Amino acid sequence: MSNIAAARIQREFKEVVKCDEAAKCAIKVEMVDSDCMELRGEIAGPPDTPYEGGNFILEIKIPETYPFNPPKVRFVTKIWHPNISSKTGAICLDILKDQWAAAMTLRTVLLSLQALLAAAEPDDPQDAVVAKQYKEDPQAFEDTARHWAQVYAQAPCNNPGCSAKVNQLVDMGFTETASREALSMHSWDVEKAVEYLMS
Amino acid sequence: MSVDMNSQSSDDSDYDDDDDNEGDMYDYYDNDDHEDGDKPENKYDDPEYFEQESLSVEQVNAFLDEEVDKASKTLKVSPTIAKVLLKVHNWVPSELLQRNAEDKTNLLVETHIIPPPCSKKAKLTGPPSNGMCPVCLQKTSVDKLNALACKHYFCKDCWTMHFCVLIEDGVSTGRSMSTSQIIIYQGFKLSSQQSHFQLSFCPGPGCDIVLKAEQPAAKRAICTKCNNSFCFKCKLHYHAPTECEVIKKWLTKCRDDSETANYISAHTKDCPKCSVCIEKNGGCNHMQCYKCKHDFCWMCLGDWKNHGSEYYECSRYKENPNIANESVHVQAREALKKYLFYFERWENHSKSLRLEEETFKKINQRIEDKVMKNAGTWIDWQYLLDAAALLAKCRYTLQYTYPYAYFMEAGPRKKLFEYQQAQLEAEIENLSWKVERAETTDRGDLANQMDIAETRRLTLLKDFLPH
Numbered sequence: 001m002s003n004i005a006a007a008r009i010q011r012e013f014k015e016v017v018k019c020d021e022a023a024k025c026a027i028k029v030e031m032v033d034s035d036c037m038e039l040r041g042e043i044a045g046p047p048d049t050p051y052e053g054g055n056f057i058l059e060i061k062i063p064e065t066y067p068f069n070p071p072k073v074r075f076v077t078k079i080w081h082p083n084i085s086s087k088t089g090a091i092c093l094d095i096l097k098d099q100w101a102a103a104m105t106l107r108t109v110l111l112s113l114q115a116l117l118a119a120a121e122p123d124d125p126q127d128a129v130v131a132k133q134y135k136e137d138p139q140a141f142e143d144t145a146r147h148w149a150q151v152y153a154q155a156p157c158n159n160p161g162c163s164a165k166v167n168q169l170v171d172m173g174f175t176e177t178a179s180r181e182a183l184s185m186h187s188w189d190v191e192k193a194v195e196y197l198m199s
Numbered sequence: 200m201s202v203d204m205n206s207q208s209s210d211d212s213d214y215d216d217d218d219d220n221e222g223d224m225y226d227y228y229d230n231d232d233h234e235d236g237d238k239p240e241n242k243y244d245d246p247e248y249f250e251q252e253s254l255s256v257e258q259v260n261a262f263l264d265e266e267v268d269k270a271s272k273t274l275k276v277s278p279t280i281a282k283v284l285l286k287v288h289n290w291v292p293s294e295l296l297q298r299n300a301e302d303k304t305n306l307l308v309e310t311h312i313i314p315p316p317c318s319k320k321a322k323l324t325g326p327p328s329n330g331m332c333p334v335c336l337q338k339t340s341v342d343k344l345n346a347l348a349c350k351h352y353f354c355k356d357c358w359t360m361h362f363c364v365l366i367e368d369g370v371s372t373g374r375s376m377s378t379s380q381i382i383i384y385q386g387f388k389l390s391s392q393q394s395h396f397q398l399s400f401c402p403g404p405g406c407d408i409v410l411k412a413e414q415p416a417a418k419r420a421i422c423t424k425c426n427n428s429f430c431f432k433c434k435l436h437y438h439a440p441t442e443c444e445v446i447k448k449w450l451t452k453c454r455d456d457s458e459t460a461n462y463i464s465a466h467t468k469d470c471p472k473c474s475v476c477i478e479k480n481g482g483c484n485h486m487q488c489y490k491c492k493h494d495f496c497w498m499c500l501g502d503w504k505n506h507g508s509e510y511y512e513c514s515r516y517k518e519n520p521n522i523a524n525e526s527v528h529v530q531a532r533e534a535l536k537k538y539l540f541y542f543e544r545w546e547n548h549s550k551s552l553r554l555e556e557e558t559f560k561k562i563n564q565r566i567e568d569k570v571m572k573n574a575g576t577w578i579d580w581q582y583l584l585d586a587a588a589l590l591a592k593c594r595y596t597l598q599y600t601y602p603y604a605y606f607m608e609a610g611p612r613k614k615l616f617e618y619q620q621a622q623l624e625a626e627i628e629n630l631s632w633k634v635e636r637a638e639t640t641d642r643g644d645l646a647n648q649m650d651i652a653e654t655r656r657l658t659l660l661k662d663f664l665p666h
Contacts, residue, residue, distance in 0.1 A: 004335045004360070011336050067334055068357075068364040102334045102361060103351070 005066040009036040012106040019107055027110040029060070037062050041073070043110055045155060046118040050145035051079070054153030058113070059089075060106070070100035073109065080141075080148040080184060082122040082131035091116075092126035129185050140187035151180070165190055169197070246660040247439060249418035249431065251410050259398065259409045266290060274299055283310055290395040314349040326352035334361075402434045403427035417443050439596060440663040441603040449602035453542065471500045541605040548598035555591050562587055562634075574639075582642040586634045589649050593627050593656050600659065619659045626652040 013029060013036075021027045028042040041058035045051025056079060061072040073096055075089035083092045095104060095112055125131030134141045147162040149155040165188055169179035174197050182193035254262065263282075270292055271281035287310050288295040298306050307313045326344040327333065332354035344352040353361075397415055401408040403425035410420045412431055419439070420431040429436060433443040441449070467478045473491040484497040494503035566580040600620050607613045630652045633645050 004357075007336055008334075065360075065364055068361050102353075102357065 005062060005064065006036055008067050009039075009062055009106075013039075015105060016107050016110070021107070021111065026114065027107070029106060029110070039106070040076075041106070041110055043114045043117070045149060045153065046114055049118050050142050051081075051117050051149045051153070052155065053157070054149035054155035056117075056153050058110075060109075067102045067104070070096050070104075071106070071109065072096075073113070078148060078152040080130055080145040081117065082120045082125045082127060082134045083116060085127050086130055086148075086181070086184070087127075090126060092121075092124060133185075133187060137187050143188065144184045148180075148184070162188060169193065246657065246664045247419060249412065249416065249420065250414070251412045251420055251431070253401075253423040254398075254409045254411050256407055256409070259411075262411070263290075263395070266292070270295065280312055283312060290397070314347075332357055399431050399434065401425065401427055402429055437595075438599045438602075440660055441599050441606075445606050446599070446602055449545075449605065452538070453545075468497065468500065471495055538605065541601045545598055545601040548594050548601075551594055552591060552598065558587055558591075559584070582645065583634065583637055586630065586637075586645055586649055589653060590627065590630050590634055593623065593630070593652050596656050596660065597623055597627060603663070616659075616663060619655070619662065623652070623655040623659055626655050 016029045026044045030040045032038040032040050039060040041060050043056050045054035057076040059074045059076050063069045075084055122131040122134045147159050165183055166179050170176050182196045186192035267278050267282045270285055271278040308315050326341050330341045331338050334353050334357040339354050346352040397411055399410045401422040406425040408422050408424045417430050417432040419437040421428045438446040467476050470477055470488040472493040475490045486497050487494050562583050570577050630648045633648050
């Protein structure tokens with residue numbers, strides 16, 4: 001790792017730890033290995049969104065050419081969001097791609113991701129299925145996103161309706177993850193989800 | 200008679216520089232002037248005629264510098280800025296001048312030469328007073344920090360690193376931090392040449408020649424250094440009469456599905472009930488769909504229940520072979536059939552052309568044999584090589600007529616095209632036959648056939664080559 005990158009990361013790490021947002025438990029970073037190439041980030045689901053109360057874990061990989069190239073960030077926690085892949089956690093956000101600037105920091109990246117959770121861009125989707133649902137059936141999207149946040153990101157306030165449907169499919173012999181994905185893709189229509197799982 | 204004269208004269212030129220032309224299969228492509236020597240008006244008649252010149256790297260740089268110089272004088276800006284502006288406009292000066300006259304400020308903002316006016320952020324005025332570079336966080340003296348017009352100050356090392364990363368990523372003028380200084384890089388020069396509308400890089404392996412044409416078009420460009428022939432516009436193999444977009448579509452299609460489609464067409468049918476694609480890899484004609492368990496006859500695709508005891512043969516199919524075509528998937532298969540029809544012909548000619556070198560070797564061998572047997576002199580037999588070169592040229596054009604026909608809409612124009620295509624094909628086969636069987640030094644018949652084939656080729660190109 002180059003000197004600039006190491007110096008920057010150590011400094012940015014301190015910045016995140018000391019910042020106001022960390023005090024409010026909104027963002028957090030941890031070192032994964034000693035040479036700072038890989039970090040673990042955590043952001044809280046923003047209030048008044050389906051992600052509220054959830055804790056989302058991020059994998060942050062620092063490239064050799066940091067800060068001239070952006071860090072590679074991915075959601076480890078499964079999340080239902082138009083700009084984040086529901087399968088891989090890959091993120092579609094301009095500042096992590098061509099709009100990155102060397103003056104940005106880990107703190108700004110984490111805050112931008114938090115902002116992305118609050119304001120999705122369904123016209124520039126990473127996950128087309130989610131984006132379609134977001135635009136065509138906002139209620140189903142909100143239910144799904146909330147349900148995923150509860151199951152994967154430990155958000156409170158259970159939505160028994162969704163869990164019951166997942167259990168219904170699990171009883172039929174499908175795995176829980178597959179059942180949840182099928183139901184989410186089909187806006188919780190049990191019949192369509194079963195059809196999808198059978199095909 | 201005139202035909203004889205032509206071949207006579209081409210023979211003469213062979214005489215002059217025979218080491219150059221001997222066995223050269225691109226004879227016809229390279230030395231157009233030697234063929235057109237006696238009819239100069241051909242330059243304007245020839246639908247394939249394309250004026251071009253080959254430039255070395257130094258010549259290209261000189262040419263670009265000249266353009267930059269002109270633009271910088273007209274616009275009264277520094278040559279560096281003129282270069283950036285020209286590049287954005289694909290080096291078409293008229294477009295740049297017009298844009299410059301219309302709204303100069305926006306032009307400069309868009310090309311990142313000046314920062315956008317009154318940005319919402321607090322105006323930055325000077326370097327940070329503590330002398331710390333905000334990128335590497337190293338302290339240095341204030342006077343060592345540099346900034347562009349946007350007044351974001353960074354240290355020299357960080358600027359350098361930033362440029363290196365951007366150039367590696369192929370971004371040279373896209374970002375605000377990267378305008379003027381970057382031009383010192385060779386990488387920028389390269390991308391400048393690629394964007395100039397009159398220039399085209401020779402795609403030949405390891406070739407550094409740049410071709411220049413006053414009027415760029417999708418015509419055949421020939422590199423004088425490596426003899427590579429390619430389309431000036433898209434740099435693929437020359438593809439007249441097909442257009443650049445069409446040939447791209449065709450090649451993508453061929454890459455995508457020729458093999459799979461071939462196989463599916465030859466070995467599979469769709470289940471008449473659930474439409475799943477079924478491969479019959481043996482056994483009798485009584486099929487049971489693995490998915491919906493429907494029993495049907497492989498030949499007529501009818502229900503097996505009505506077949507009674509004729510286990511191995513289908514009488515319904517014998518009476519009316521069209522019965523199998525009445526399925527709903529007929530359309531898809533028809534489309535596939537159409538594609539395969541054109542693809543087979545395309546592939547066939549392409550294969551023939553790949554064997555070209557061998558054909559030339561064989562002809563040379565035959566000429567040697569004949570000369571050894573005292574059947575004419577070596578010079579007498581050279582016309583065969585000319586004929587083979589012309590044959591290759593005609594075949595090449597014919598090959599590229601198939602994608603054109605495939606994407607053409609049905610109508611009288613397609614009928615005309617296919618008529619001419621068929622005529623060309625027939626003459627080419629004739630010529631091919633005659634070249635293979637030429638036993639005497641009497642070239643009259645063959646020369647006649649060459650003329651007919653070439654005329655057919657030119658007629659087709661004249662009618663259908665987009666101008």
